Amino acid sequence: MNQKNSRRQFVKKTGATVLGSTLGFNILTANGYKHKINSDTIKVGLIGCGGRGTGAALQATLADPNVVLTAMGDAFQDRLDKSYDNLLIENADKILVDGEHKFVGFDAYKKVLETDVDLVILTTPPCFRPAHIEAAIAAGKHIFAEKPMAVDAPGIRRVIASAKLAKEKGLALMSGFCWRHDTPKVDSYKRILDGAIGDVHTVYNTYNTGALWSHDRKADWSDMEYQLRNWLYYTWMSGDHIIEQAIHSIDLMRWGFGDELPISAVGTGGRQARTEAKYGNIYDHFATVFEYADGRKGFHISRQQKDCSRAYHVEMLGSGGRSYLDVFRKHEIMPTGKSSWLWEGENTNMYQNEHNTLFAGIRKGEYFNDGVRAAESTMMGILSRMVAYTGQTITYEDALNSQEVLGPNIDDYNMDKSWPMKDVAMPGITKFV
Numbered sequence: 001m002n003q004k005n006s007r008r009q010f011v012k013k014t015g016a017t018v019l020g021s022t023l024g025f026n027i028l029t030a031n032g033y034k035h036k037i038n039s040d041t042i043k044v045g046l047i048g049c050g051g052r053g054t055g056a057a058l059q060a061t062l063a064d065p066n067v068v069l070t071a072m073g074d075a076f077q078d079r080l081d082k083s084y085d086n087l088l089i090e091n092a093d094k095i096l097v098d099g100e101h102k103f104v105g106f107d108a109y110k111k112v113l114e115t116d117v118d119l120v121i122l123t124t125p126p127c128f129r130p131a132h133i134e135a136a137i138a139a140g141k142h143i144f145a146e147k148p149m150a151v152d153a154p155g156i157r158r159v160i161a162s163a164k165l166a167k168e169k170g171l172a173l174m175s176g177f178c179w180r181h182d183t184p185k186v187d188s189y190k191r192i193l194d195g196a197i198g199d200v201h202t203v204y205n206t207y208n209t210g211a212l213w214s215h216d217r218k219a220d221w222s223d224m225e226y227q228l229r230n231w232l233y234y235t236w237m238s239g240d241h242i243i244e245q246a247i248h249s250i251d252l253m254r255w256g257f258g259d260e261l262p263i264s265a266v267g268t269g270g271r272q273a274r275t276e277a278k279y280g281n282i283y284d285h286f287a288t289v290f291e292y293a294d295g296r297k298g299f300h301i302s303r304q305q306k307d308c309s310r311a312y313h314v315e316m317l318g319s320g321g322r323s324y325l326d327v328f329r330k331h332e333i334m335p336t337g338k339s340s341w342l343w344e345g346e347n348t349n350m351y352q353n354e355h356n357t358l359f360a361g362i363r364k365g366e367y368f369n370d371g372v373r374a375a376e377s378t379m380m381g382i383l384s385r386m387v388a389y390t391g392q393t394i395t396y397e398d399a400l401n402s403q404e405v406l407g408p409n410i411d412d413y414n415m416d417k418s419w420p421m422k423d424v425a426m427p428g429i430t431k432f433v
């Protein structure tokens with residue numbers, strides 16, 4: 001869409017009057033709000049304009065009176081257009097993206113980074129995350145990057161290095177491990193880590209959910225386009241569902257252990273209910289036991305199978321009691337011999353909390369950076385996948401040093417060049433690399 005059309009659409013959709021500013025960013029909207037870019041404005045670029053990216057862009061613009069979205073990039077025009085339209089409906093005053101700042105294609109990220117944005121939101125499928133984070137830091141941009149941080153161990157090592165570099169350069173790098181910003185969890189974990197149930201020795205956690213969306217193939221889609229539009233189902237793009245989705249529960253488990261890392265894991269998994277070709281090569285269930293150096297244990301179960309019982313929770317057993325946190329509902333702490341504590345405060349939107357914290361920090365010159373922790377939690381998911389796929393017991397250290405790279409280099413992506421899908425992993429046959 002060219003700039004003229006984009007403005008016409010903007011005016012049509014919002015009743016906005018576009019003033020003839022030389023910057024093209026001086027917009028008077030129907031409700032009379034006039035947002036002028038000034039030296040205090042924080043300009044945001046969105047890379048990956050899907051469901052989460054659109055939400056995150058909105059939350060960024062709501063986090064601070066002087067944050068605006070000025071650039072967008074996506075692999076596909078239709079995804080970018082839909083996101084832009086939805087953002088205009090939600091917060092038109094702050095969506096100042098003209099046609100020259102909308103970029104489509106695999107190199108869209110570079111073009112967004114070449115604009116004068118101060119911060120980028122990285123919400124593409126996970127396979128692009130390490131390269132996008134590196135490029136953003138090289139360009140001197142603050143980052144909000146959705147979880148997971150990578151799909152393989154070399155990617156994790158790159159993100160860990162990037163997070164350290166971001167610190168040195170005074171750049172924020174916030175991950176999308178959103179439960180860390182959820183008020184009931186923040187309050188509950190504080191009590192637990194302060195000893196409400198003694199020393200936590202066992203954590204059991206779940207992410208048992210139903211089937212997810214998929215898109216039927218269109219005649220003009222290349223293999224790459226088909227896979228990219230259905231990225232969840234390809235290990236090389238999503239990491240598998242234990243990394244793309246259940247990683248939240250694994251991170252909640254790790255939080256209960258004071259963020260310590262396990263020494264090894266053993267596990268299982270498979271592809272039982274979701275076996276059609278359209279579901280690519282990922283598994284539909286996993287079970288992992290994480291071993292800690294002092295004998296503590298973490299148990300994780302996740303599945304994406306329809307019409308089965310659901311659970312999304314973390315249960316901790318300690319030397320002085322136990323706790324049961326249903327991720328969306330009840331948060332209960334039960335110390336032995338004492339009455340239970342139930343979380344009863346007023347909840348807030350954790351996604352908004354993330355952005356409020358991120359932008360308040362930038363304003364103060366205190367740059368939020370949880371990049372290393374986020375990469376390590378993602379690595380625990382990758383370790384789970386490795387032990388399930390291979391059937392072997394693997395140490396965290398060996399897993400982190402794995403040389404297995406799942407996908408192409410960032411500059412080798414091409415809509416007309418497919419990437420070979422590996423066979424579904426078979427324990428005992430699939431090798432740890």
Ligand SMILES: NC(=O)c1ccc[n+]([C@@H]2O[C@H](COP(=O)([O-])OP(=O)(O)OC[C@H]3O[C@@H](n4cnc5c(N)ncnc54)[C@H](O)[C@@H]3O)[C@@H](O)[C@H]2O)c1
Binds near residue numbers: 048052080106108176
């Ligand atoms: N924290 C949470 O609760 C949460 C919730 C949902 C999704 N997520 C994460 O957010 C990320 C995105 O998920 P989603 O649900 O928005 O997926 P989505 O498919 O809706 O969005 C991904 C977008 O990225 C675009 N894209 C693909 N490759 C690209 C590239 N190379 N460059 C630019 N754009 C590209 C796609 O076209 C699409 O518009 C994933 O990592 C996912 O795990 C996190």
